[in-house]
Amino acid sequence: MIILIGAAGRFLDQHTEGNKFWLTICNSDAKKSKFPMLFQLQVLLVGLSSVMVSISTSHRTENQELHVWHQIINWSIAGPSMVLPLFSANGLLSRLTSIFLGFALTFLLLSIGYEAVFYGAFALVLMAWILFEITLIYSSKVKRLSSSFNNMEDDAIVDGRYLELSDIRIPLIFMVLFNVAFFGTGNFASIASFEISSVYRFxxxxxxxxxxxxxxxxxxxxxxxxxxxxSAITKMNRLP
Known part of the structure; x- marks a missing residue:
């Protein structure tokens, strides 16, 4: 599921030509990645982590000791995977997709059950939020351009805009999602409520x-x- 979500983000990022709506979010004019095969590498690492999760779980189920080389592989792929997003293209959608895939690997290795599904479902909610915001931005821009007689004056208004009452939805949604992230995988107030076997792979x-x-x-x-x-949404909305 995580690979499919990343592939969807990659597909949208690669098929923006001629579509002003997607160009707004993807920023295809941004600097390209220094490593063209970065996405394929991240997908490969996520697949490898899934295999390691399966191997480690089978060993624990059969009461077998986890081999040292299993732990070495887990540590060696979890660390670099979180650094890889720094080398992605600086377009909005490509960078967010790379961050999602980069930390998915570590999250998978530290998951023992529904947490992995939570990570994917939570990413879909975040994707829906950014699509909602970009739709509002695009529709307001089209409406503003259609009613404006001076494009230069219109651009000045966009760059120097003030806070509006409708902007309050962004921090409200942020607080709701922050609480979901806070309690989505357990009771954060008590570290003992978490299953200690989730660190068994490391x-x-x-x-x-x-x-x-x-x-x-x-x-x-x-x-x-x-x-x-x-952070991405506040920059897209040009919030002070």
């Missing part, structure tokens, strides 16, 4: 500080998606 020796750090980092990944999208 560490098998009991280490409370490292285990707690991994669990907390897993909880912050949905926050990161919400914050990145909130």
């Amino acid at each position: 560490i098998t020796v009991f280490s409370p500080f490292l285990m707690a750090a991994l669990l907390i980092f897993k909880l912050f990944i949905p926050f990161l998606l919400v914050i990145c999208l909130f």
Whole structure:
């Protein structure tokens, strides 16, 4: 499901020619990625992480000890995957898709059940939010251009706009999604409410500080998606 969502974002990013609506969100004139095969690499890593999750789960089900090379592979793919989005194209949709895929790998390796589905479903909600916002921007721009007699004056108004009452929807939606990210995978107030076996793929020796750090980092990944999208939407709306 995560790969399909990333492929949908990639498809929209690659098929924007002649469509002003998608050009608004994709920003196809932006600087291209230095690594043309970055998306394929991220998809490959997500697939590899899914395989490692299956292998680790089967070992735990059969009460077998996880091999050291399993842990080495998990650590070696989880770390670099979170750095890869920095090398993506700086277009809005391509960068957000790369961030989504980059942190999906670590989230998958730290998931033991419905959390993986939550990550994909949460990304679909965020995608719906940005499509909603870009639709409002596009429709208001078309309406403004149709009623304006001076394009230069219109551009000046867009660049120097003030806060409006309708802008309050953005922080309200942000707060709702932030709370969903906060409690979507467990009770954040009690770290003991989380299943400790979710860190089994990275560490098998009991280490409370490292285990707690991994669990907390897993909880912050949905926050990161919400914050990145909130930042993108405020820039699209040119909010002061």
